[in-house]
Amino acid sequence: MEEIVLAFFNAEIAQAALPIVLQGLLNTVLLSLLVVPLGLAGGLILAMLALSRSRPIRWLLIAWVDFFRAFPPLVLLILLFAGLPFAGLELGGFACVAIAFFLNTGAYYGEILRAGIESIPRGQVEAARSTGLSGLQAMTYVVLPQAVRNVLPDLLSNTLEVVKLTALGSVVAVPELLFQARQAQSVTYNATPIVMAAVIYFLILWPVVRLLSRLENRALHASTR
């Protein structure tokens, strides 16, 4: 028992590793603040394109989304990080993470936003247009606010996944939470820093998971009654 405590919950090592791990937490927060809006922007672009009446554009969009649903984000990241330098383009880990997330999570956000926009009856756009709003105004003031509300649980759930996905940054040496914890682990030969990182992830994301459970249950019950 004592060995387990020393190996996983070593107070001395935890104290020494704390500044390193907290620096990682700060970077994870900053990274999330960058990649979530980036993914949302990508998703919004895709959702807008999906409204197009042109069949080839819609087919292309489905192919695009399915491509990124099939492609593991880590493979995409490695492809950018290890592949692009051969084309004479060395971007660095941080930029590669940003691009990979824009592409990958953009596809997921796009699907969700598209479903949200499709849930708003066409008559609303027509009514909005006939009161003199432009197409863009009708979209921003009438359709999007309702669409986002309708798919809020899905958006939140995807955002949770995006934040968790930032841990991939550790593979390309972005000093986020997991990377910092592993650095501390390899110096101390002790698993405590990784346990610390896991606990931090859990404490921060648990409230979101609880909220999601309740939102999803409520949505399901509403749809069956």
Next chain:
Amino acid sequence: MNRWERFLDTFFNVKVMAKYLPDILSGTVLTIELALAIVATGLLAGLILALIRSLGIKPLNWLIIFVVDVFRSLPPLVVIVLVYFGLPSAGFSPSAFVSTWMSLALVLMAFAEEIFWAGITSTPKGQWEASRSTGLSFAQTLLYVILPQALRITIAPLTNRTIAITKGTALGTVVALHEILGMASSAVSNSYNPSPLMMGAAAYLVLFLPVVVAARWIETQFAWKR
């Protein structure tokens, strides 16, 4: 050599590709084995947990909810790293394959339990009562009345989640598992050529794109008609 030829020679070098094809193929086989193991054990464990939860034993349910919440909030890569680099300190050294399999199966279990449970609770209580009052046992009610309906509404979220988690087999690279990405990465550093990475990318698409397209089809088949 013009630009286009140079591009092909760099990213789709036939010689390099031929040399590392066997590696990528063996990585693909490993990825398939790993993916099947994760899907089978993760979904089964999730279903079992949801069924246990439906028995309504309070302390047990709290435990299930806690375990599920833990694996829903932790990034899968963190779980893998913890299992692979952490467990040896506790006297248990799982291989890279077992670590990746265990971690992703636990994550899939958590998400599957949540989805199955939502499906089970979505059937109105009246159906339970009606079934029981016609003389069906608890198990019969679950098997013949509740589960068929529950599975129907869970199928779309479940397939999406399963794909997203199974793609995570690529994370095994971090613990030196010789799956597709791992094989491709080491081939790139051995040959100083990115062609193996392109082959690896193609292998993932060949594996997962049909599943994604099938999932899209399933989604339209089982969607709730409003």
